[in-house]
Amino acid sequence: MTINFNPNDIRHVVEADRTHLWHHLIQHKMFETVDPRIMVEGRGMRVWDATGKEHLDAVSGGVWTVNVGYGRERIADAVREQLVKMNYFANSAGSIPGSLFAHKLIEKMPGMSRVYYSNSGSEANEKVFKMVRQIAHLEHGGRKHKILFRERDYHGTTIATLSAGGQPERAAQYGPLTPGFVEVPHCLEYRNQYGAIENYGEAAADAIEQVILREGPDTIGALCLEPITAGGGVITPPKGYWERVQDICSRYDILLHIDEVVCGVGRTGEWFGYQHYGIKPDFVTMAKGVASGYAAISCTVTTEAIFDRFKDDASDSMSYFRDISTFGGCAAGPAAALENLAIIEDEDLLANTTAMGERLMNNLHALMEKHDVIGDVRGKGLFCGAELVADRATKEPAEEAKVQQVVADCMAQGVIIGATNRSLPGLNNTLCLSPALIATTSDIDAITDAIDGALGRVFG
Ligand SMILES: Cc1ncc(COP(=O)(O)O)c(C=O)c1O
Numbered sequence: 001m002t003i004n005f006n007p008n009d010i011r012h013v014v015e016a017d018r019t020h021l022w023h024h025l026i027q028h029k030m031f032e033t034v035d036p037r038i039m040v041e042g043r044g045m046r047v048w049d050a051t052g053k054e055h056l057d058a059v060s061g062g063v064w065t066v067n068v069g070y071g072r073e074r075i076a077d078a079v080r081e082q083l084v085k086m087n088y089f090a091n092s093a094g095s096i097p098g099s100l101f102a103h104k105l106i107e108k109m110p111g112m113s114r115v116y117y118s119n120s121g122s123e124a125n126e127k128v129f130k131m132v133r134q135i136a137h138l139e140h141g142g143r144k145h146k147i148l149f150r151e152r153d154y155h156g157t158t159i160a161t162l163s164a165g166g167q168p169e170r171a172a173q174y175g176p177l178t179p180g181f182v183e184v185p186h187c188l189e190y191r192n193q194y195g196a197i198e199n200y201g202e203a204a205a206d207a208i209e210q211v212i213l214r215e216g217p218d219t220i221g222a223l224c225l226e227p228i229t230a231g232g233g234v235i236t237p238p239k240g241y242w243e244r245v246q247d248i249c250s251r252y253d254i255l256l257h258i259d260e261v262v263c264g265v266g267r268t269g270e271w272f273g274y275q276h277y278g279i280k281p282d283f284v285t286m287a288k289g290v291a292s293g294y295a296a297i298s299c300t301v302t303t304e305a306i307f308d309r310f311k312d313d314a315s316d317s318m319s320y321f322r323d324i325s326t327f328g329g330c331a332a333g334p335a336a337a338l339e340n341l342a343i344i345e346d347e348d349l350l351a352n353t354t355a356m357g358e359r360l361m362n363n364l365h366a367l368m369e370k371h372d373v374i375g376d377v378r379g380k381g382l383f384c385g386a387e388l389v390a391d392r393a394t395k396e397p398a399e400e401a402k403v404q405q406v407v408a409d410c411m412a413q414g415v416i417i418g419a420t421n422r423s424l425p426g427l428n429n430t431l432c433l434s435p436a437l438i439a440t441t442s443d444i445d446a447i448t449d450a451i452d453g454a455l456g457r458v459f460g
Helices: 010-020 060-064 073-085 096-107 121-139 159-163 200-215 241-251 304-308 332-346 349-370 400-412 441-459
Strands: 039-043 046-049 054-057 114-118 146-150 181-184 220-225 255-259 283-286 298-302 374-379 384-391 430-433
Touching: 054 441, 073 332, 096 114, 096 298, 096 332, 114 121, 114 304, 121 159, 121 220, 121 255, 121 283, 121 298, 146 200, 181 200, 200 220, 200 241, 220 241, 241 255, 332 349, 349 374, 349 384, 349 441, 384 400, 400 430, 400 441
Parallel strands: 146 181, 146 220, 220 255, 255 283
Antiparallel strands: 039 046, 046 054, 114 298, 283 298, 374 384, 384 430
């Protein structure tokens, strides 16, 4: 099909999209009868689509990314300045923003010391998997190579990260997956797996230990966990969980990899989610909020002790980390990230996130009083979820189609919310909220008012 473009006519953009674009995570049949949605402009918490409709964005760009909000000229200016000076050189050499951002980042992460750049959350996680595997080969004859991941967690979209994913609907039909990844049980107390026990967090951590003992501790190199599970249902860890997990990792010499791709850089009211729980990780990965989507950047951060293991033996030409990410050398990423971090500091956005997060949780609890369909609300900072159930007593999950109707109803009201999506069979039933860290009380109230109306209409 030939399209004659008139840049002032948005219909041509829509047609080009319909004809040539393959959107992410979406069934395309519907675009034969409805137009694909095209976002045209963003300011602060709001975006405008190609029809001119204004939306309040309660999910920071759909997938918890635009932490400092839209239209930040100071980030755009910093990126432009950097691009015209020096846009790219392979990261075997350094760059000015690359070094400065690494320095700033490490200041926020006591105990950590080295930053490895790449450009997506999946890639950042794969770097850890490669480091763990290489340590296994360098120090344990290849034996300590297995990587544990948790049911309901997500670590990315590549085949290896899908192999480390606890969300079966993401991995289905993409096998065979990569060997050497082993699942441990989730820690969601609302969906109790251990019956009446005193400390659920400790029991959930002990379940990890059982998997370690079953597999053999000398075969396991690392445990990879989200500090708070995001797309698997916004699962905040139960009390006692993280202390016990840390203890288990130390006992069996298992490296702890915390995936901060969602929680990182302010989302939960601390710089990093793990910092709420006193965790001492060996690896931390981050992506989405690092530059709030103004440039593609991800970071794999580790300790000096891990780093040293890759420069132990300079005479062995195979002993260093033989990995490259071409676009990990793009200077726009760290230039945007530096400015993004400065905005969070200058505008005291961590404190705002904590305060607005409390308001959001309070509002959700008030909605829970009113709507029986809300079975549980969970979250930390501006990262919250409401699990919808058909029956509070049995906790039978609400029908997925109805959960999606709630999302659609909010969209019709001009408020974009999310829901767990193609994650766990029968359990894609949690509404997800992750407004930008600049949210105000009126934004928060507008979001929960929209959900209130939607729940009333969809569930009665
Ligand atoms: C916790 C977590 N880790 C990793 C990823 C993968 O990040 P990316 O899509 O940038 O590869 C995601 C994406 O949603 C995520 O939620």
